[in-house]
Amino acid sequence: MFQPNWDQVREEVTGSLVDLIRLDTTNPPGNEMLAAEYLAAVLHEAGLEPVVLESAPGRGNVVARLRGNGQEAPLLLMGHTDVVPAEPEFWQHPPFAGKIADGYIWGRGAVDMKDIVATFLELLLLFKRRVDAGDPPLRRDLIFMATADEERGGHLGAGFLVDHHPDLIRAEYALNEGGGRASMVGEQEYITCQTAEKGLARFQLEAHGEPGHASVPREDNAVVRLAETIARIGRARLPYHLTDTVWSYITAIAATQPPAVGEAFERLLDAATFDEALAALPVPAQMKRMLVAITHNTASPTILQAGSKVNVFPSVATARVDGRLLPGFDQESFRVELEPYLGEGVELSFTDSGAPLEASLESPLYEAIQTVMSTAAAETVLIPSMLTGATDAKHIVRLGTKVYGFCPRRFDGLDFLSLVHSHNERISVDNLLYGTQVLYQVIERFCSNGY
Template sequence: MDGPQHQGGAPGVAAEVVDICRELIRIDTSNYGSEEGPGERKAAEYVAGLLDDVGIAAEVVETAPGRANVLARWGGAGDRDDALLLHGHLDVVPAAAEDWQVHPFSGEVQDGYVWGRGAVDMKDFDAMLLSVVRARQLAGRVPDRPVVLCFTADEEAGGHQGAELLLRDHREWFEGCTEAVGEVGGFSTTVRGRRLYLIEAAEKGMAWMRLTARGRAGHGSMINDDNAVTRLATAVARIGAHEWPVRLTPTMKTLLAAVADLAGTEATPENAEELVQEFGGAARMLGAVLRNSTNPTMLGAGYKLNVIPTEATAYVDGRFLPGFEDEFFTTLAELTGDDVSVDFVSNQPPWETPYDGPLVDAMTRSLLAEDPGAVVAPFLMSGGTDAKHFNKLGLRAYGFAPLRLPEDLDFTALFHGVDERVPVDALEFGARVMDRFLDLA
């Protein structure tokens, strides 16, 4: 696929961001969490081509057939040896075209938005990064700080075919990295008439679990006090109905203090849920990071209506806060009971990075330079990103994909949602902010 064209010297840092985002969306990289799907190879080749085109040597690393990642080194013109990792993923969750107003892989521009699967998660950030890097490279504005550019496969299924294998088999690429920036963060919400930009500084841990109960098979018409379905259903009901207590991490204390200041009050554990409601639609996401959570998602048992099966299974999506891992797993064991076994499909730890230091200052200053009068604060992400893997390097990780959004856009609902879209002017804003950030980082 041909890359965006430029004429007459280096384009502005935002000149290509919309075109690159559209092209990436048009490359279907749906990740079904299995061997099905197209993989990321075509998108990886497109990204590598954009980098190679401006003289940045890029390497496509395939971790399984069709599962491709892109790695490149850039910058380092000065005497700094503390590298910055900038990472984004190339895969997207699947989309059913019949549910959308526009085709999810069309990359259409309509009503001032770029539409399509990945417009928010996260081909928008990939496009911002590529647009800025290409423009700066062509203009000779290479950062003094060494930068590792990394575009990964499989993030939407836990990163096991992407970031996890890159760290295991290609760790040399990340030597010297001390800080990392990727998704999700830097987007604006509006609280009491003020734009508040949220920078991700923490993530809940992820426990994707398969629960299994075994019992005595038999005829459905007979008495059976050893029924696997009953045993499993009882445990699942306990897990799904459990009310986890509010627990505030340092990141959320900082965010709620900022919101309380805008609301003219003080933040306490008792009014935490009330303060989160100030975020409107974003409260769905931010409300989920006030406590641990366990949501049953799938059930399976049996093969005929009048046959009691030997085995019944269920899947539970568990998420746990940094610092509250022991409470989560102890409580989970009590809720599950002794007669139901638990196997982990994926078990990844939470992380939390202190919200201070030069990199946080660089993110804040770059946002405020483009949007004076805004408020910038950290937040804890309810979902998972590749930062869970890169955090194993011991670096400081943040989510920073800057977008200035309209107040009436329910942005967090677009993550994995129908009619995913991003404003054109938000993409251009993000590219300008990223350009400033690279000058300051």
């Protein structure tokens, strides 16, 4: 039976990540064709037949398939190759040099998500070698997909492929970014598998009032009306809702903490005791904010517009609000929660939307991840998690695919959220190899006949 040479894997996956970081795919403008052509060349060299698809000039996407025996539907390994801008003057090592120092690979994209793209590429190469070595084919096709434009909505990447080339990427299950993140609560390490994603329901608030000279104050001043409403909405705690993912997340943490802390986590499961339990939790403020965000629909005002002359009442004042929905909600049920906060003369209209997502915790893929993690990281606890932001999963689920965010990294003192989109983004070579090893086992268990 084929056994990967992990020393070779370590070198290859490190080399691929360094190469990918050196290709500047800052979005905007993107230029992801650089990465698509690089990946296609590596896949082609390995005997696969990658397809490169350009959605707009320079916006490259690449897809490759390792055929299985067709017994079951494909598994998609989905990644994006674009990155957010970097400000080199604040970095310890240049963001597009791919420098290896202190055991870390430094550069923009090192954790979001050229690291996972390098891992997925390596996995395709490994399973190809395995078949070439005479092992039986997998039960499922493995599809590798690396797309453009995720950081700006994914319409020229995953969205484009779903709309124009669905047969290339249609799969029953997908592995994506968004999970595998390690964190500590007290003394216990946890690693997430992302099973849910909040949806988008951005809206605009428009307040109206009579225009006129500001020397005589008016009770219907549009600026004041808008200000009152956005202050109420911005401070509002909308109703509490518990999803399967968050129930399991909190329950798993509660069960693995010292009794007093565990009980406080358990009291988060009840709307009546949530606030008091949250206040008592010995966790950082950012985790408390996150616990609120994953149990509530939220609305954060971010853009204001009104008036052009200081002595004139504007007839209209507008605000843009970033609204986020829990699984199970849509614009209309969200509007019902917001209505009590709208003041007189203020109208709400939705602008952008994206459906919230949740995948089952009882699927064979989730079970394979659980089983592998119980031996690959016996002392850590796997917890399902909900992302408050959106990934390309929102496009892929339109094909009926069940998407899980998982590429595990051990806790090494660096918090994922302090690295992503930040200065000095980096990943340890050990962690890059670790994620590749774990996912090799997950795919072996999930897709091969050996089990």
